[in-house]
Amino acid sequence: MPIAATWRTLHKGASAVLREFGEHGYYLRDIVRSARETDTWPRETIRQMRVIGVESVLLTIIVAGFLGGVTAFQTRFQLFPGVQLSAVGLIARQSIVLELGPLLTALVLTGRVGARMTAEIGTMRVTEQIDALETLAYDPVAFLSLPRVLAAVIMLPALVMLANVAALVSAWLTLVLATDVRTVDFVEGLRISFIPFQVIYSLIKATCFGAAIAFVCSYQGYIAQAGAEGVGKATARAVVITSVAILTLDAIVAAVFAPFVQA
Amino acid sequence: MKRRDEVLVGLLLIVSVAVGVAGTVWLARGGLSSGYDMYARFPWGAGLKNGQPVLLAGVNIGFVKGVKLDPNGTLVVTLAINNEYQVPSQTTAAVEPNGIFGDQLIALTPTRSVTTFMAKGDTIPVGKGTPTTGDLLSKADSIALDVESITAAVRDEFVSGGGIADLRKVTGEMAALVAELGQIASAQSRELTITQQKLRATLAAVDSAVVDSTMRSIRTSTANVAAITEELQHAQGQVRSMLTKLDNGTGTAGKLLNDPTVYARLDSLLMRLDSLAIDVKANPRRYINLRVF
Numbered sequence: 001m002p003i004a005a006t007w008r009t010l011h012k013g014a015s016a017v018l019r020e021f022g023e024h025g026y027y028l029r030d031i032v033r034s035a036r037e038t039d040t041w042p043r044e045t046i047r048q049m050r051v052i053g054v055e056s057v058l059l060t061i062i063v064a065g066f067l068g069g070v071t072a073f074q075t076r077f078q079l080f081p082g083v084q085l086s087a088v089g090l091i092a093r094q095s096i097v098l099e100l101g102p103l104l105t106a107l108v109l110t111g112r113v114g115a116r117m118t119a120e121i122g123t124m125r126v127t128e129q130i131d132a133l134e135t136l137a138y139d140p141v142a143f144l145s146l147p148r149v150l151a152a153v154i155m156l157p158a159l160v161m162l163a164n165v166a167a168l169v170s171a172w173l174t175l176v177l178a179t180d181v182r183t184v185d186f187v188e189g190l191r192i193s194f195i196p197f198q199v200i201y202s203l204i205k206a207t208c209f210g211a212a213i214a215f216v217c218s219y220q221g222y223i224a225q226a227g228a229e230g231v232g233k234a235t236a237r238a239v240v241i242t243s244v245a246i247l248t249l250d251a252i253v254a255a256v257f258a259p260f261v262q263a
Numbered sequence: 264m265k266r267r268d269e270v271l272v273g274l275l276l277i278v279s280v281a282v283g284v285a286g287t288v289w290l291a292r293g294g295l296s297s298g299y300d301m302y303a304r305f306p307w308g309a310g311l312k313n314g315q316p317v318l319l320a321g322v323n324i325g326f327v328k329g330v331k332l333d334p335n336g337t338l339v340v341t342l343a344i345n346n347e348y349q350v351p352s353q354t355t356a357a358v359e360p361n362g363i364f365g366d367q368l369i370a371l372t373p374t375r376s377v378t379t380f381m382a383k384g385d386t387i388p389v390g391k392g393t394p395t396t397g398d399l400l401s402k403a404d405s406i407a408l409d410v411e412s413i414t415a416a417v418r419d420e421f422v423s424g425g426g427i428a429d430l431r432k433v434t435g436e437m438a439a440l441v442a443e444l445g446q447i448a449s450a451q452s453r454e455l456t457i458t459q460q461k462l463r464a465t466l467a468a469v470d471s472a473v474v475d476s477t478m479r480s481i482r483t484s485t486a487n488v489a490a491i492t493e494e495l496q497h498a499q500g501q502v503r504s505m506l507t508k509l510d511n512g513t514g515t516a517g518k519l520l521n522d523p524t525v526y527a528r529l530d531s532l533l534m535r536l537d538s539l540a541i542d543v544k545a546n547p548r549r550y551i552n553l554r555v556f
Contacts, residue, residue: 049272057275084361086316093290155272158279165282184323191314191326192366194290199283 027141027219031149034142044147052113052148052214053155060159061166063108064101068167069174071095076179085181089189092171097202098261101164103250106156106209110242114217117148118238121221122231130222145222149214156210157203164202193262201261205253212245290314298325298345302386303356303369304337310367311358317342319371324348327369342369342387349380355390 034041072092079087121144124130133140168190175181220238224230291313305311317325325348329341344350353374361368372390381387420426508514512521519525543550 046268046272050268054268054271054275084366086361087366154276158276161279161283165286168286188314188316188323188326191290193312194314196287196291199287203283 023223024215024219027145027222028215030141031146031215034139034146037139037142037146040139040142041146041150044143045150048147048151049155051116052109052151053158056109056112056155056159057162059108059112060105060163063104064096064163064166065170067100067104067163068092068096068170071100071167072171072175072181073178076175076181085185086189086192088175088179088181089171089186090192091189092175092186093168093190093194094198096167096171097164097198099250101167102160102202102205102209103246105160105163106206106213106246107243109156109159110213110217110239110246113152114213114242115235115239117214117217118221118224118235119231121145121218122224122234123221125222125224126226126228126230140222145214145218148218149211152210152214153207154210156213157206160202160206161199164199195261198261201253201257204257205250208249208253209246212249213242216242216245292328292343298343299383300328301342301344301350301381301384303340303342303389304333304386305340305356305358305389307332307336307338311338311340311369312367315361315366315368317344317369317371319348319350319354320373321370322348324371340369350385350387351377352379352381353377354381354387356387357390 072088075091075095076085076088079085121130124144130140130144133143172183172186175186176183217238220234220241221231224234311327311330313327313329315327316323317327325342325344327340328343331339331341333339342356350371351373354371357370357372358367359370360366371387421430509517509520512518
């Protein structure tokens with residue numbers, strides 16, 4: 001009897017996971033198909049680019065500024081005597097460009113952009129606006145999901161690029177103003193073992209994270225259950241799933257591309 | 264509204280791309296036209312990477328722009344040199360440690376009093392670098408081996424060869440010798456003390472009155488000696504005047520000593536006396552005619 005119960009539990013769990021994957025697959029298929037609706041998504045995409053990108057610039061730069069400053073400051077004081085100070089520039093650059101810049105920007109935007117996305121679409125779902133769109137022969141995916149995914153995929157790399165630069169500038173200012181590291185040391189460290197692919201690697205991560213934020217958050221909004229509580233639950237679930245997805249993608253991108261990052 | 268969105272989004276994208284491209288180019292090449300390339304060839308395993316600094320006589324003049332593996336056993340290293348610097352001819356390049364944790368830099372060492380410069384794109388000849396951490400570790404290893412062999416030799420000599428026992432024996436003998444010397448010194452000290460005491464007793468026994476009378480006697484004797492000396496000086500003066508007279512031939516004695524005629528007369532007198540004596544011996548009766556009765 002316990003074996004049968006355990007089996008039923010496992011079966012239900014596995015079925016639920018597979019169903020989730022399947023439904024996500026269908027949603028992805030719908031998004032790809034909706035690309036045919038060229039009258040619908042381009043205009044909305046521009047608007048979403050502003051919402052996701054332009055309106056997040058200040059937050060991104062503030063987060064990156066603190067991130068760079070703290071990273072550089074901590075790095076300086078972790079070095080024991082005898083290590084050349086240019087190591088601070090090298091470590092700051094590698095930490096920021098390869099990992100922290102894209103990752104923290106994506107996590108912050110998950111809260112700011114992703115949660116908003118889920119709440120918007122979820123509210124439209126529970127207030128039957130999506131049904132109304134379908135009734136008016138609009139493809140709701142082309143109107144709601146595809147623009148958000150495209151906007152996030154395009155704007156996340158742009159924001160991450162700004163974040164990287166802001167973090168490095170902040171790191172430089174922090175080191176020069178608050179530690180004994182000079183500009184020459186920092187710049188020397190920035191250039192050690194640098195190859196342009198490191199920037200591309202950062203942008204690859206940003207693209208993946210942007211896609212994950214928009215895809216997961218819009219999907220969670222799209223399937224939100226009725227009522228304000230349903231929207232709240234969907235939003236919370238979207239943020240959690242997106243965060244886990246971002247960290248998982250981070251690991252996958254690192255595993256695939258890290259060998260090419262080394263100079 | 265729509266137009267404004269497009270402008271803002273476009274602006275953000277342009278700024279992002281510009282910042283990304285400019286930053287990448289600045290990091291990878293040091294800017295668009297901020298320098299020129301020079302080359303150097305180092306053996307494999309020099310530990311060189313892009314971005315490592317290039318120092319000319321200790322001044323940072325550029326960075327490593329590229330490292331290419333040449334199958335013939337060398338690394339072709341491209342050095343990005345800032346436009347404001349020129350590399351003097353006869354400069355040599357060497358890979359030197361940057362810090363103690365294995366990072367490297369390229370040190371260009373110019374020769375003094377050279378006023379000509381290498382052309383852009385030249386290959387800088389390789390010189391001898393400073394010892395690397397590996398060299399130092401190797402040297403430390405050989406020193407450690409030497410120390411170990413010395414320690415082994417000392418152990419053989421002192422432990423196995425009985426050196427420590429000998430040393431202990433010598434130390435014991437030295438201790439005995441020192442003790443003996445100490446005894447001698449204490450005996451000598453006792454003798455000296457006794458002598459000192461005796462001397463003090465003798466000095467204490469000397470009567471000051473006797474000393475005074477002795478001193479008076481000495482003074483008297485000294486005065487007598489002074490009188491005698493004066494008389495002797497007087498006598499000496501008289502003798503001197505007498506000798507002067509003798510030298511001058513004045514007076515009878517002077518004439519006797521100095522007058523040759525006196526000498527001749529005396530000589531002839533002596534000759535006559537000799538002949539007289541001979542004659543007396545030969546014919547005594549001529550001169551002596553004794554008649555008793």
